Amino acid sequence: MDAEQGWRFLETMLLMRRFEEAVGTLGARGAFPGHYHLYIGQEATGAGAFSVLREQDRIATTHRNHGHVLARGADPGAALAEILGREGGLNRGRGGTIHLCAPDLGFVSTSGIVGSVVGLAAGAAFACKGRGDGGIGVALFGDGALEEGIPFEAMNIAALWKLPLLLLCENNSADAWGMAKGGYPALVHAANDLRAIPGALGIPAIRVEGIDPFAVCDAVATAAARCRAGEGPVFIEAMTRRWAGSAPLWPELATGITDLGMATGETPIPEGPHAEWFARNDPVLRLARLVLAQGGDSAARLRALDAAVCARIGAAERFALASPLPDPATATDFTFA
Amino acid sequence: MSALPDPLRLHRCMLLIRAFEEQVRRLAAAGLVPGLVHLCTGQEAVAAGAIVQLGPEDRIASHHRGHGHCLARGADPRRLMAEILGRAPGLSGGRGGSMHVYDAASGNLGTNGIVGGAVPLATGAALAAQRQGSGGIAVAFFGDGALNQGLVSECMNMAAVWRLPVLFLCEHNGYGEFTASADVTAGPSLLARGAVFGMPAEEVDGMDALAVQQAVAGAAARARGGEGPSFLLCHTWRFSGHHAGDRQDYKDDEETRRWRARDPIPRLAAHLRATGLADDPALAAMEAKAERIAADAAAFARAAPEPEPAALHQHLFA
């Protein structure tokens, strides 16, 4: 393992985690309107994937986007302000949690319509191909998107036109649904392996361990290189774990605020329904254990890193809460370009 | 429902479709058909071979090249032709035309102007049959172009998940309008478009009515036995191009020669002769009868009245 790369991944993943914990805490107190989705449990996939992407790449993502936007370098304060519907938000409070978007960072769209991002990212890939700057289009979506027809249509076109399109499916249902509903994917997918769907369209498809940022990074690097070389789209299925807090209709911080002591050994792993999560499935704790295994001053470095991340999130929260709500006089602004 | 091949019935059916489409072609050339009309000449074996296997409790849904399906399913040729001409006695009262022929009496959920449109309707018919326990099955006819419609893949997925008694019958004639299938369809094989959803997927010689019949018999038996959907990829070719009057500049002579040589009607006729089921005079008589029926349908339709203006608002709601 490249230890410094491990620390870089951990910094990104901790940023996502502490951000989502702040969102969950604010959400529980009703500090922002509407429904929301948290990225907890999928941090390794986002950190690994975004470490590979380049400035000229164009990205489309979904309702579960907070981690992606942060990994791409969006200001956490502006991201949080958007979730709170504030004027200082990435989209000036118009979109909210489901539509966090940062065009200046290469996000073309963040869509709440399941599956729609595949079409939008294919369009971005088409534009990238035309520009010829080596940029690629990246579609980030969940396993449910493949129940829709639009991804099927868009993947067909992307394969035909050899578009530089990286399809990154974050499958967070494989284990959860298997347990909860008596059989995944048979309830919703006739294909018992989602890779078969792009495969039927001639798109190479690989599966990767989604809680391992190194594995995701390697897979995305290989896939992106293929896209950049003009060989057409690639599909990656990253197998993430369903975090217990996503099970109810409204997310809740079911596993509490992440205690890195569970990685250092200072905090014993509590018995109960989340023991497996803390011991094996939480990608943040998992990576923390790996970097701690390097020994030396790593425990102190981990504490310092977490403190710095928490300070950033604290500042982000203060910025977001201080940001004004949009001026009613601007209600119709931006309806047309 | 016939479990055994009935080659004579198949042949009569194909002859009727061929003769009927020839009458449509003439009527279109004479300017009597409103709009464009799509002929299924060359694809008769698929319609005849598939539908001969179906019973009265079964349902079909068809596409824009659907006259053959309607005739095979038992539509009155006169009323079908009248509909194609947009006349009052037509099956849809002249409102629909060629692409919107519905015939509830023969379990026909209609031809369809939306590419892939038959697929959800037939899948829904199969859902109804399954929930009602009617024992019926449904056949969705669609072309290779429809395989690139997302809603078709959605339906195949759901049919497989729910084990619905439906046959997805793709008439692969090589073209979507004027574009070759290979230019718009990605992937290793069109068969994979069905196989990916875990259903049996089979290639069929769509120019051989007996082969179609046999494949559909197998798929229908699976569906009736509760084993769920099947995907049949029937290779065929349209002799008349996309629509009546299509100049077909996009086809080369060699391709045309190759497929004309596989014309399903002489092919089955040869089989009938070889097996002693019919001799030349019998075959000629069958052909003459088909032509009489088609000519009668054309005459009926030409003489049929146009809809009354008062019909404009009729049947908007049931």
Place this chain on the structure above:
Amino acid sequence: MRTLSYREAVIEALAGEMRRDPSVVLMGEDIGAAGGVFRQTAGLFDEFGAARVIDTPISEAGAFGIAVGASMCGLRPVFEVMFGDFITLVMDPLVNQAAKLSYMSAGGFSAPLVLRTTMGVGSNLGPQHSQSLHAWACHVPGLKVALPASPADAKGLFASAIRDPNPVVIFEDRMLYTLRGPVPEGEHLVPLGSAALRRAGRDATVVATGRMVAHALDAADRLAGEGLEIEVIDPRSLVPLDLEALVASVRRTHRVLVVDGGARRYGAAAEIAAELAESAFDWLDAPVRRLAAEDVPIPISRTLEPLVQPDAARIAAAVHALVAG
């Protein structure tokens, strides 16, 4: 009479129709064991089972197309689209198949189904989960469209819609789900095409749809304190529209304001206003006025979202302007 919430009234209608007619099935995402993301099908899976309360994959176009096909073959599906914004995904089977079936087949087929979907400004769900697209459905010949505004109407309109031989689209405002009101027990049918007089008055008529009815009644209370008695009429279904009842009211009050929650431009309020201008011109003492949603996507912001749709204060102000005019 006992009271129920709007949501309970819909569930009671669905359960009643499913008991009465075994061909009624429900289809939608997460409507089965999960009971619906708004609990709008709670308990039905337990009573009727997976064969009649059918969870679909996230495949709106295909699944609704299947519902249309099933409706042609003896089932009566009640198909749910979780958010009204998502009816864009079912537009082909809705517009090109279901709506045209009876006409195209000269009555040979029809699509006896209900498409139910939710809308609602005020849940802070943002631009892709809030829009009110009922005017789109109204614009398609062959579709019937209803917007129940009270628990009793929710029950009665659902029951009528399920029994109707045509495709009926019902838009439910999520903000009404917790609204309570008296609901008749047992069979209760509200015919499509029958408007309801919610409040009698003499100074002006307010025609209000869906959730706007509640706002109009609030406004009427305020205005009564100011000496203005307004009549509130709820068309209940937009297709068919009970124009006769609307004209009759205008004949009594001579002034009319039409209030609708959809976008103003080419919207439901515009159509009703035009019908009244043509049919009741001789009795009008002032031009017909409209109040509808701003022509913007629905923002998530807590300050911007409440500006989008009419509310009681804006209705009251519009009535003042109408009466002064």
